[in-house]
Amino acid sequence: xxxxxxxxxxxxxxxxxxxxxxxxxxxxxxxxxxxxxxxxxxxxxxxxxxxxxxxxxxxxxxxxxxxxxxxxxxxxxxxxxxxxxxxxxxxxxxxxxxxxxxxxxxxxxxxxxxxxxxxxxxxxxxxxxxxxxxxxxxxxxxxxxxxxxxxxxxxxxxxxxxxxxxxxxxxxxxxxxxxxxxxxxxxxxxxxxxxxxxxxxxxxxxxxxxxxxxxxxxxxxxxxxxxxxxxxxxxxxxxxxxxxxxxxxxxxxxxx
Amino acid sequence: xxxxxxxxxxxxxxxxxxxxxxxxxxxxxxxxxxxxxxxxxxxxxxxxxxxxxxxxxxxxxxxxxxxxxxxxxxxxxxxxxxxxxxxxxxxxxxxxxxxxxxxxxxxxxxxxxxxxxxxxxxxxxxxxxxxxxxxxxxxxxxxxxxxxxxxxxxxxxxxxxxxxxxxxxxxxxxxxxxxxxxxxxxxxxxxxxxxxxxxxxxxxxxxxxxxxxxxxxxxxxxxxxxxxxxxxxxxxxxxxxxxxxxxxxxxxxxxxxxxxxxxxxxxxxxxxxxxxxxxxxxxxxxxxxxx
Numbered sequence: 282x283x284x285x286x287x288x289x290x291x292x293x294x295x296x297x298x299x300x301x302x303x304x305x306x307x308x309x310x311x312x313x314x315x316x317x318x319x320x321x322x323x324x325x326x327x328x329x330x331x332x333x334x335x336x337x338x339x340x341x342x343x344x345x346x347x348x349x350x351x352x353x354x355x356x357x358x359x360x361x362x363x364x365x366x367x368x369x370x371x372x373x374x375x376x377x378x379x380x381x382x383x384x385x386x387x388x389x390x391x392x393x394x395x396x397x398x399x400x401x402x403x404x405x406x407x408x409x410x411x412x413x414x415x416x417x418x419x420x421x422x423x424x425x426x427x428x429x430x431x432x433x434x435x436x437x438x439x440x441x442x443x444x445x446x447x448x449x450x451x452x453x454x455x456x457x458x459x460x461x462x463x464x465x466x467x468x469x470x471x472x473x474x475x476x477x478x479x480x481x482x483x484x485x486x487x488x489x490x491x492x493x494x495x496x497x498x499x500x501x502x503x504x505x506x507x508x509x510x511x512x513x514x515x516x517x518x519x520x521x522x523x524x525x526x527x528x529x530x531x532x533x534x535x536x537x
Numbered sequence: 538x539x540x541x542x543x544x545x546x547x548x549x550x551x552x553x554x555x556x557x558x559x560x561x562x563x564x565x566x567x568x569x570x571x572x573x574x575x576x577x578x579x580x581x582x583x584x585x586x587x588x589x590x591x592x593x594x595x596x597x598x599x600x601x602x603x604x605x606x607x608x609x610x611x612x613x614x615x616x617x618x619x620x621x622x623x624x625x626x627x628x629x630x631x632x633x634x635x636x637x638x639x640x641x642x643x644x645x646x647x648x649x650x651x652x653x654x655x656x657x658x659x660x661x662x663x664x665x666x667x668x669x670x671x672x673x674x675x676x677x678x679x680x681x682x683x684x685x686x687x688x689x690x691x692x693x694x695x696x697x698x699x700x701x702x703x704x705x706x707x708x709x710x711x712x713x714x715x716x717x718x719x720x721x722x723x724x725x726x727x728x729x730x731x732x733x734x735x736x737x738x739x740x741x742x743x744x745x746x747x748x749x750x751x752x753x754x755x756x757x758x759x760x761x762x763x764x765x766x767x768x769x770x771x772x773x774x775x776x777x778x779x780x781x782x783x784x785x786x787x788x789x790x791x792x793x794x795x796x797x798x799x800x801x802x803x804x805x806x807x808x809x810x811x812x813x814x815x816x817x818x819x820x821x822x823x824x825x826x827x828x
Contacts, residue, residue: 282698285665286617289649296654309695311732312764318694321759321766326654333655363653366611366624367586371653406587409594436589479591 283307296323297362327351330358330371337372337402340453341395345385353382369406373399390444390465397446397483400438400474404481407436412477412530421535427504431497431532436476439486439495443469447485477530489517494526552577552604552638552750554792555820556813559608559799565595567806569602575813577604577638579796583611586627596635606639606750606796607631608719613653614673614687615646615660625680632681639750639794641686641719642677644670644707659692662699662706667713674714686749687711688719689739691727691756691769703728704742711747718743720790721752722783723775723798727767736782740789748790753783753816754798771800775812783816787823795820 283291288307295304300319308315331354335342342350357378363371376395385391421429445467452461471491473484486494492513496506507519526532555576560568562584578599585592599605612624632640645657660666678685689707701709711718720743729736755773759766775783775797787793797812 282663285661285663285669286649288661288696288698289617289646292658293649293652293654297652307697309697309699311695313761313766314763315694317761317763318766321693321768322654322656322658325656329655362651363655364651366613366621366647366653366655367583367627368611368655369586371655406590406592409589476590479594 292319292322295319296326297359299323327355327358330354330363333363333368334372334375338375338395338398340398340450341379341391343453344388344391344394344449349384353379353385356382372402375399390442390446390449393440393442393444394446394449396440396442397450397472397474400440401481401483404436404438404474404476407476409478410434410436410530410533413527413532413534415527418527418535425537427502428537429503429535430500430537431503432534432536433494433498434475434477434530434533436481437531438474439472439491439498440474441469441471441491445470447472447483450483473531475529475531487514487517487522489514489519490522490526493517493519493522494531497532549600549602550604550638552606552794554794556795556797556816557604557606558797558809558813560599561800561803562592562595563803564806564809565591565599569595569598571806572602573806573810575603575810576817577606577794579606579608579639579798581610582607582628582631583609585631600635605635605637606641606794607635607637608688608796609640609642610657611647611653611655612642612677613647614642614677615644615658615666615670616648617646617669618649618651620673620676621648625677629681632683639686640681640683641688641750643688643690644710645690657690659690659694659696660706661696662701662703664701667701667706667709670710671713674710674716678714678716684716686717686719687714688721688752689724689728690721691724691731691767693731693766693768695732702734702738702742704739708743708747712744717749718747719750719752720748720786720793721754722786723752723754723756723779724769726776726779726782727756727769730767737785740782740786743790745790748786748793751783751786751790751793751795752798753779753795753812755779771798772802774808775815780815780819784819784822787819792820792823 291304295302305315308318334354361374376392379392379395447470448463471486473486475482489510493506493510496509510517553576557577560578560580643657647654725736725739753775754771756767757770759768795816797809
């Protein structure tokens, strides 16, 4: 008699390979054939995982359409199976998959847009945190400011793209009523995805702001971060940019 | 003697013997704003495995108002892979934080070789699978430090190796593992139609004292040309035949906490409340009978 282990391996193999493994011989026909019955489980598995992927990547879905999305999802599942019963762990490799997915090669911005959607998903579920206490900052002697390092909010992500992905994202939102056209020559964007409390915000950043936060996220000290910000954007108002990210909670704590 | 179900509806505590609904994110704000008269609420713990944000924020508020049950769908109880300890840890943390009155999972498996189907797959009903499930349920109960309920699932196939009727498998599992049963009356009906048995036989085979919760849901009928099959989609109202079977279940098992489950094509909250009221009316018939 087949062991429980071998039965599960055989079932799973049949479902993910699309059938033809001979596993249907282990199913009672009883009206419908074993093959027809297994097909129901193939449909359920692919439909539920595709649905999970669609919930994380609604703009990608909107852009490529139902048929193409299902095709891409099926290919994705073959390469990157779900490895957890917690769907928060599923779909993070979809942007990387899209980067090498030949049928989507003409949509050059697609993988970057997927990065943005995944950042929003991660930020939505990330840990809560209170903003930095400005009073605590005021107790630091001015001479030591340069040595400070900062921690970014757990519900924050920085990303940069050579394409206008925020504009593409915006025109594909359900409640968007404006001109749906986007000219790729608008060029790239630098973005901060942040959830200060409950709502996820996507904020375009100047080159200086982005360099400042990026350096701080990399554990550079404040002096180095300011230098990198000014290298990226010579006219950047460091004091104003820094203040904004303390007040809105992008930066949550500091250390010497 | 059974007591009347508590109909106050508001306030956390044990799950009363009346109707509740499966709460999904789209109804968070409606429930909090209107605070409907409902015995209790049930959620999938996996939806709250994130570290923060809206899901946990709303669940905190919901928990202050209603008794709560956690109904797991992703533990892959019957898999021959080792139990997923990260999943169990997240579940345990959620239990610590929200102190649910009931915790349940399924008589099924959903992964093997580390690959997950995101589905509730049927086990073969064999002595080996029974021993395995008894051991797994015991392991989970030991780890969580409390009893869980396990639910019978819908299925669309039977394995040639299955030698034990599903109802015997489920009842024996509960007896041997010391867990409770979450009887899904819709799943019994779906399986009775799909596999050709009398649903009443299932009810009669389940010992009265094991059932601590009942689920009700709607299915869809798939016509496959050479035959039709009922799919447990949780996307429709409870059908007439399932209401009738539910009435029989209540006669047999007494007034039992009963959940309306709806997971796809979600209707307005009011539709779920109507279904819950219908279940409450059947539970009250039973109370009147006893009184």
